[in-house]
Amino acid sequence: xxxxFWKDVKLMWRDPTELLVLLAMPFVLIVILGFALxxxxxxxxxxxxxxxxxxxDEAAGxxxxxxxxxxxxxxxxxxxxxxxxxxxxxxxxTLEEDLSDVLTITAMTEEEAVRALEEGEVEAVxxxxxxxxxxxxxxxxxxxxxxxxLSITKAAESQLSGxxxxxxxxxxxxxxxxxxxxxxxxxxxxxxxxxxxxxRQETVTERDPISSMEYYxxxxxxxxxxxxxxxxxxxxxxxxxxxxxxxxxxTGQHPLxxxxxxxxxxxxxxxxxxxxxxxxxxxxxxxxxxxxGDIIMKMVLxxxxxxxxxxxxxxxxxxxxxxxxAQSLQDIFSIGVVTILAMLGGSxxxxxxxxxxxxxxxxxxxxGATMKAFMLTNQGLPMDEIVPYLGRLCLFALIIFxxxxxxxxxxxxxx
Numbered sequence: 580x581x582x583x584f585w586k587d588v589k590l591m592w593r594d595p596t597e598l599l600v601l602l603a604m605p606f607v608l609i610v611i612l613g614f615a616l617x618x619x620x621x622x623x624x625x626x627x628x629x630x631x632x633x634x635x636d637e638a639a640g641x642x643x644x645x646x647x648x649x650x651x652x653x654x655x656x657x658x659x660x661x662x663x664x665x666x667x668x669x670x671x672x673t674l675e676e677d678l679s680d681v682l683t684i685t686a687m688t689e690e691e692a693v694r695a696l697e698e699g700e701v702e703a704v705x706x707x708x709x710x711x712x713x714x715x716x717x718x719x720x721x722x723x724x725x726x727x728x729l730s731i732t733k734a735a736e737s738q739l740s741g742x743x744x745x746x747x748x749x750x751x752x753x754x755x756x757x758x759x760x761x762x763x764x765x766x767x768x769x770x771x772x773x774x775x776x777x778x779r780q781e782t783v784t785e786r787d788p789i790s791s792m793e794y795y796x797x798x799x800x801x802x803x804x805x806x807x808x809x810x811x812x813x814x815x816x817x818x819x820x821x822x823x824x825x826x827x828x829x830t831g832q833h834p835l836x837x838x839x840x841x842x843x844x845x846x847x848x849x850x851x852x853x854x855x856x857x858x859x860x861x862x863x864x865x866x867x868x869x870x871x872g873d874i875i876m877k878m879v880l881x882x883x884x885x886x887x888x889x890x891x892x893x894x895x896x897x898x899x900x901x902x903x904x905a906q907s908l909q910d911i912f913s914i915g916v917v918t919i920l921a922m923l924g925g926s927x928x929x930x931x932x933x934x935x936x937x938x939x940x941x942x943x944x945x946x947g948a949t950m951k952a953f954m955l956t957n958q959g960l961p962m963d964e965i966v967p968y969l970g971r972l973c974l975f976a977l978i979i980f981x982x983x984x985x986x987x988x989x990x991x992x993x994x
Contacts, residue, residue, distance in 0.1 A: 605799040605856050609792065627744055628683045628701045630692040631674075637667050640713030644720065657720050666715040667707060673751055674705075682744075696734050703744045706730035796860035797953045798926035800853045801885060801946040802917065807849045808893030809913040811841055815897045838987050841897055842890040842980075849889035850882055877956045877965065881949060884972040888945040891976040894983035902988050920944050948972050 645658045675684050687695060692704040707729060714727040729752070731745050857878075896912055921927055923940055924947030930938050941947040952968040 605803045608799045609795045609856075609860055626683065627681060627703070628685070629674075629744060630685050630687045630695050630701045630704045632687060632689050632692050632704060632706045633667075634689075634709045635667055635707045635711040636709075637665060637712040640710060640716065641665070643713050644716045647717070647721065651721070653721075661716050661720050664716075664719065665712060666719075667712045670707075670751065678747070681747075692732075696732060699734065702734055704732040705744075705748070706732070792860070793957070794929070794954075796857060797950050798921075798924075798946075800856040800860075801924070801949045801953075802921045802926040803856070804849045804853050804885065804889050805892065805917045805920065805946070806913060807845050807852060808889050808896055809917070811845050811893045812896035812900055812912065815841065815900050834988060835984065838894055838897060838983070842894045845893040846886045846890040850886040853882055853885065871959075874956055874959070877962065878953065881952045881956065881965075881969065881972075884969055884976070885945065885949040887976040888949075888972050888979070891979035891983065892945070895979050895986070898983040898987040902986055920946055923947060925950055942968070943971055943975075945972060945975055948975075 641658075641661060644661055648654075648657050674682055685695075685701070687704075689706070692701070692706075695701045696704050708727060711727050711729075717723045729748055731748060733745070923930075923937065924944040925941055926946055930941050930947075942951060948968040948971045952965050952972075955965050955968075
C-alpha cells in the first residue's frame with residue numbers, strides 16, 4: 580500500500596499543470612474576491628432611518644391593567660411584573676439602544692412621518708397602535724387572547740431597507756411571544772430579549788471580525804481541496820485505460836491496497852495543499868492570522884478531518900471509475916459537484932442571507948462545515964462550539980469511504 584501511495588505522490592508532483600491549478604489558482608481568486616468584496620464584508624453595517632409614530636399611552640394601559648387585576652382578585656404582584664415586562668418600553672430599548680448602531684430612530688407625528696417618507700428622509704415608518712401596551716399585557720398577564728399589530732410603512736425606493744427593518748421587527752415580536760409567555764410571567768421571570776445579527780459580519784469574541792481576505796482564503800482553500808480528489812480520479816481513469824490496474828493486481832496485491840494507497844495520497848496532498856494556501860495567505864496577504872498556539876492546534880485538527888473527507892470523496896470517485904469504467908466522472912465532479920458544494924458551503928459568498936434550509940444543508944457539506952469550524956476557531960471560541968462541525972466531517976468521511984469500499988471491485992478489472 581505504501582508503494583502505491585508513494586507512486587501517486589510522485590505522479591502528482593511531476594505534473595506542473597495540476598500543481599499550478601491546485602496552488603496558484605486559489606491565490607488568484609483570493610486576491611480578486613478579497614479586494615472586490617472587501618468593502619461589503621469589512622464594512623457590512625446597515626444604517627436605517629426609521630420614524631416612529633407612537634399612538635400608545637403606556638401609563639394609561641398600566642392603570643387599566645391594574646384595575647383588571649383588582650377586579651379579578653388576582654395577586655397584586657402581577658401589577659409589578661407588568662411594569663417589568665412593559666412591551667413598549669422593551670421595544671423602545673431594543674430599537675434605540677440595542678440596535679443603535681443599525682437604526683436611527685426619530686419620534687414623529689403621523690403627518691410628519693408621511694412627509695418624511697415621501698421626501699426620502701426615512702426608509703420606514705413604525706406605528707405603535709393605541710392600546711398596544713394594554714392589549715399585550717392582557718395577553719401576557721391575564722392570558723386573554725388579544726391581538727395587536729405593529730404597522731410598518733416602507734418607502735417604495737427603499738424597499739430592501741424596509742424589508743430589513745420589517746425582519747428585525749418580526750424577530751422582536753417572535754422573541755416576545757416566546758420569552759414573555761404566561762408561564763414565565765407567572766414564575767416572575769424577566770424576559771431576556773435577543774435580536775439576531777443583521778449584518779453578515781461574524782464577531783463573537785473580542786478578536787477582530789473576519790475580513791474578506793480571511794474569508795476567501797478559507798473558502799478557496801477548502802474548495803480547491805476537492806480538486807485533489809478530481810485529479811486523482813482522472814489519473815485512475817488513465818491507469819484503467821492503460822491496464823495499469825490489472826497489471827498491479829496480477830502481482831497478487833489485494834485490490835483495496837490500490838484504493839487505500841490513493842486515499843492516503845489524497846489525504847496527504849489535501850492537507851499540504853490547504854495548509855500552504857492558508858499559511859501563504861496569512862504571510863503574503865495578511866489574510867489569516869492564527870498566531871495563538873491553541874488556535875493553531877485546532878486548525879491542524881480541522882485540516883486533518885477535512886483532508887479525510889477529501890480522501891473519502893476521492894475514493895468514491897475512483898471506485899465508481901474503476902467499477903463502471905466511467906470516462907467523464909471527474910469532469911462532472913470538478914465542474915458540477917464542486918460548484919454546487921462551493922455555493923452551498925459559502926466558498927463564493929456568505930450564506931447568511933440564504934433561506935434557513937439552504938444554510939442547514941450548506942453546514943453539512945464538507946467545505947461548509949470546515950469553513951464554519953475554521954471561522955469559529957479563529958474567533959477564539961471553545962472546542963465544544965467546534966466539535967459539532969468536526970463530527971459532521973467524521974460522519975461524512977466514514978459513510979462515503981464505506982460506500983467506496985463496497986463499490987470498488989474485489990477482483991481484476993475486465994478489459
